[in-house]
Amino acid sequence: MAEWKNNPLIVAVISGSAVLTTALFIVFTYVIPVYQKEDSNKISELQSKIDSKNELIKQITQDSNKTSAEKDSDLQTLGNFKNAEISKLKNELTTKNSELNDLQKFMQFQKLGALYQKGSYLPIGYDAIDIGASRDSIFKYYGAPRVILDQKYGYISIKYGYGGIDRIVYYLKDKKGNISNKGDVVSHIAVFKENEITIDEEKKKFLKNLSLKDFLINNLGYIEPCKNDYYSWHFPDKDVTVYYDNSEGNNYLIYDGSYAPADFDEECQFIHIK
Structure with missing residues (x-):
């Protein structure tokens, strides 16, 4: 299997392809999962071969029906390929594990802006579930294994883990709006x-230098903050507002245009309609 970094779509992403958004969607939705699955299968196959070789060693050394001379001959034959063959398999296994780690690190440290379509407030591949979506659609879209449901409060978390974004959390309301x-x-x-x-010092440095404020301004457009720290971007076509509090800095929130975060400065909550 060709190394994942040599895939033309990933090369296009790294080199700044003109069709970045489409390429990223295909890479994250199709290419990356295929490579991860193939690498995992290859690792399992190599481990199985190693186990088979170890079982052969066990059979040869424990076979009591063979004469001493036959055992010595078998052991000598075994010795001829043991160091080379099993070492080769273990090296292949190490290589595959290394490639998989490289892939995960590439995804982890990918620039945040490259994971979003310009003007979008949710990452590529995660923007199908928006304000007003049904609870069932979350399970259907992401698949039950990826959905983390809080049993007490009922909110739903989806692990992201790329570009400095940890997770996306969906909060639900009942028919009364509560x-x-x-x-x-x-x-x-x-x-x-x-x-x-x-x-991980490399990851720590990456996250320390990552500014959600800078990302949001770059991706959603420059706006003046309210009272120095409070930012809000309104999308009239969807009647959705994105809220960011720079004094917190660890998340941003997306609300129906009629609502705002309770802990967002009251004078800054609906500034887009004042």
């Missing part, structure tokens, strides 16, 4: 930055 663990419609969405507490 946030509820029995809600069936998305009321608002929170996008969380990854925690900087990590033993």
